[in-house]
Amino acid sequence: MSTLKDVAEKSGVTVTTVSRMLNGRGYISEKTREKINAAMRELNYKPNELARALSKKRSNFIGLIVPSASNMYFCKVIDCVERLVTGSGYKLLLCTSNDETKKELEYFNMLSASKVAGVILASHTQNIDLSVAIDAPIISIDRIISPRIPSVCSDNYQGGILAAEHLIAKGCRKLAHISGSSYLNMEANKRFFGFKEVCEKEGVPYVAIDATEEQFLSMQYENIIHSLIDSNPDIDGIFTSNDIIAAQVIKICSRRGIRIPQQMKVVGYDDIDLCKFCTPSITTIHQPVRDICQRAVESIVLEQDKKGIPIRVTYPVTLVEREST
Amino acid sequence: MSTLKDVAEKSGVTVTTVSRMLNGRGYISEKTREKINAAMRELNYKPNELARALSKKRSNFIGLIVPSASNMYFCKVIDCVERLVTGSGYKLLLCTSNDETKKELEYFNMLSASKVAGVILASHTQNIDLSVAIDAPIISIDRIISPRIPSVCSDNYQGGILAAEHLIAKGCRKLAHISGSSYLNMEANKRFFGFKEVCEKEGVPYVAIDATEEQFLSMQYENIIHSLIDSNPDIDGIFTSNDIIAAQVIKICSRRGIRIPQQMKVVGYDDIDLCKFCTPSITTIHQPVRDICQRAVESIVLEQDKKGIPIRVTYPVTLVEREST
Numbered sequence: 001m002s003t004l005k006d007v008a009e010k011s012g013v014t015v016t017t018v019s020r021m022l023n024g025r026g027y028i029s030e031k032t033r034e035k036i037n038a039a040m041r042e043l044n045y046k047p048n049e050l051a052r053a054l055s056k057k058r059s060n061f062i063g064l065i066v067p068s069a070s071n072m073y074f075c076k077v078i079d080c081v082e083r084l085v086t087g088s089g090y091k092l093l094l095c096t097s098n099d100e101t102k103k104e105l106e107y108f109n110m111l112s113a114s115k116v117a118g119v120i121l122a123s124h125t126q127n128i129d130l131s132v133a134i135d136a137p138i139i140s141i142d143r144i145i146s147p148r149i150p151s152v153c154s155d156n157y158q159g160g161i162l163a164a165e166h167l168i169a170k171g172c173r174k175l176a177h178i179s180g181s182s183y184l185n186m187e188a189n190k191r192f193f194g195f196k197e198v199c200e201k202e203g204v205p206y207v208a209i210d211a212t213e214e215q216f217l218s219m220q221y222e223n224i225i226h227s228l229i230d231s232n233p234d235i236d237g238i239f240t241s242n243d244i245i246a247a248q249v250i251k252i253c254s255r256r257g258i259r260i261p262q263q264m265k266v267v268g269y270d271d272i273d274l275c276k277f278c279t280p281s282i283t284t285i286h287q288p289v290r291d292i293c294q295r296a297v298e299s300i301v302l303e304q305d306k307k308g309i310p311i312r313v314t315y316p317v318t319l320v321e322r323e324s325t
Numbered sequence: 326m327s328t329l330k331d332v333a334e335k336s337g338v339t340v341t342t343v344s345r346m347l348n349g350r351g352y353i354s355e356k357t358r359e360k361i362n363a364a365m366r367e368l369n370y371k372p373n374e375l376a377r378a379l380s381k382k383r384s385n386f387i388g389l390i391v392p393s394a395s396n397m398y399f400c401k402v403i404d405c406v407e408r409l410v411t412g413s414g415y416k417l418l419l420c421t422s423n424d425e426t427k428k429e430l431e432y433f434n435m436l437s438a439s440k441v442a443g444v445i446l447a448s449h450t451q452n453i454d455l456s457v458a459i460d461a462p463i464i465s466i467d468r469i470i471s472p473r474i475p476s477v478c479s480d481n482y483q484g485g486i487l488a489a490e491h492l493i494a495k496g497c498r499k500l501a502h503i504s505g506s507s508y509l510n511m512e513a514n515k516r517f518f519g520f521k522e523v524c525e526k527e528g529v530p531y532v533a534i535d536a537t538e539e540q541f542l543s544m545q546y547e548n549i550i551h552s553l554i555d556s557n558p559d560i561d562g563i564f565t566s567n568d569i570i571a572a573q574v575i576k577i578c579s580r581r582g583i584r585i586p587q588q589m590k591v592v593g594y595d596d597i598d599l600c601k602f603c604t605p606s607i608t609t610i611h612q613p614v615r616d617i618c619q620r621a622v623e624s625i626v627l628e629q630d631k632k633g634i635p636i637r638v639t640y641p642v643t644l645v646e647r648e649s650t
Contacts, residue, residue: 022438040434046460049438050378059375061418069404070598072397079394082421091435093386094419096407109365110416113347113374135371219598247602254604273395273544277572279579279604 118300160194172237280323443625485519497562605648
């Protein structure tokens with residue numbers, strides 16, 4: 001069996017360079033990379049990452065826990081995190097929790113057993129001190145889990161303000177807010193608080209309704225939208241806490257003959273691809289997913305070097321105006 | 326540091342039972358599971374998966390390579406595969422290749438170094454004999470890579486037949502096909518062949534256009550849709566090889582004042598969630614993603630036990646009629 005030294009000799013570089021490439025650390029030129037790859041192929045060299053990880057007592061896996069990979073917002077998070085993790089020389093272990101605390105704990109045990117370099121948590125897990133469950137840095141995305149676990153969020157409160165201000169500026173006289181998962185995600189509730197503040201300041205009446213957890217996981221909001229419109233036929237603007245709800249508001253308005261944006265204006269949240277693909281396209285609050293994910297991955301990578309990590313980081317959001325307003 | 330034996334004693338079960346639970350093999354009752362988890366927590370026992378994997382020369386990771394995690398079809402694949410992999414006691418290493426052969430090879434080296442139990446490939450990689458790159462079973466989803474690598478597909482040819490038959494039965498007189506990635510995925514081309522066969526048999530004229538790879542990766546098809554309609558204003562039915570293109574056809578028809586389904590009928594492909602959320606909702610060919618993913622994961626799991634694996638498996642597709650036809 002050929003060794004790292006054989007590969008280095010064959011490709012005419014040092015053992016350190018080969019090792020750096022295999023560990024994905026530091027810059028290696030494209031030319032050198034190709035020489036090393038060619039030598040590895042020729043010698044049929046298979047590095048053993050497990051042995052390396054065992055000797056360092058730490059693997060180069062990073063765990064990402066999301067409620068579901070089929071939710072379009074979390075898809076964006078997964079795509080972004082995977083690219084950043086791989087680009088930093090790590091590998092992504094993906095876990096979908098269905099927002100079940102029991103599954104989240106099982107994943108923590110599994111990730112702990114795999115000696116992960118860190119865990120990025122975009123799933124709920126309230127009331128659990130996860131830092132005792134795993135000997136690796138944790139960072140949460142868009143939710144605050146405990147005073148000791150760092151988090152990276154977007155400015156949910158400001159998102160609610162932007163949405164309400166926009167609907168009112170567009171002439172709406174009575175607003176509604178539909179929340180997707182207020183019991184799951186305290187951070188996202190701030191969207192409603194921002195919205196509420198503007199409505200009260202401007203003297204615009206509003207109603208607020210909550211979807212159930214079941215509706216959040218199945219993304220089926222049609223019943224609550226119908227009953228909202230039935231009970232409040234004078235509503236002319238709706239702010240939804242995710243874009244999927246906004247798409248369903250558009251569908252139901254179309255079925256009921258309510259014209260968008262003339263008779264009803266709709267603002268979503270997240271800015272997933274669906275917003276562009278819908279007819280009419282959806283005005284929404286853009287979450288800076290790339291910034292959030294980059295911060296999360298960097299936080300884990302920097303912790304390996306024992307660098308200082310901020311406990312709370314918040315990125316700004318923006319309103320993207322499209323056809324639904 | 327506490328050992329497996331301590332955990333077994335504390336929870337009143339055998340070492341084998343604890344080991345089976347940690348390895349996710351065989352049935353363990355919920356009650357036993359809780360007892361073992363409680364004992365592990367109390368003893369602060371941290372199993373070392375890496376040491377176990379190293380001694381077995383095989384980890385319980387399964388690699389999944391997709392072009393992108395932000396594409397809604399691949400999201401469904403990722404979600405499904407992750408649940409099945411975890412449910413079988415394995416863990417998912419997610420890799421996004423951007424459909425670049427170079428990135429795919431790098432991922433293969435990485436997965437090989439991590440001694441994965443197998444690789445599920447939903448990315449392209451034509452003309453490469455991957456079986457030499459890794460010492461683990463490979464299975465491809467919806468593409469045939471080499472005569473020696475097993476694949477699991479849906480019946481793309483039949484999908485094209487169903488789409489054309491449906492459009493013609495609904496009264497369309499001139500059809501178009503827009504293909505998303507014909508140069509990337511030979512299997513998906515069969516959708517067009519099935520469509521073409523029906524058109525020719527029924528004497529219905531058709532035009533066929535191909536999107537570029539750039540358009541496929543960015544999912545921006547608006548230009549080619551505009552030019553298709555400009556050059557062929559008499560088209561009254563469009564079959565697209567993915568649902569994202571269908572959503573963009575609907576958007577452009579709405580902008581041009583072409584009513585759907587009265588003046589133009591649209592059939593997509595895949596049956597991603599977008600189809601339900603669009604207004605009008607999209608008639609499409611449903612791919613049996615769960616069956617496909619289950620077959621792929623089972624194939625890798627069964628290979629660990631050296632069971633016989635079929636080389637080609639094809640699942641049937643169905644047409645789901647919605648408002649766009």
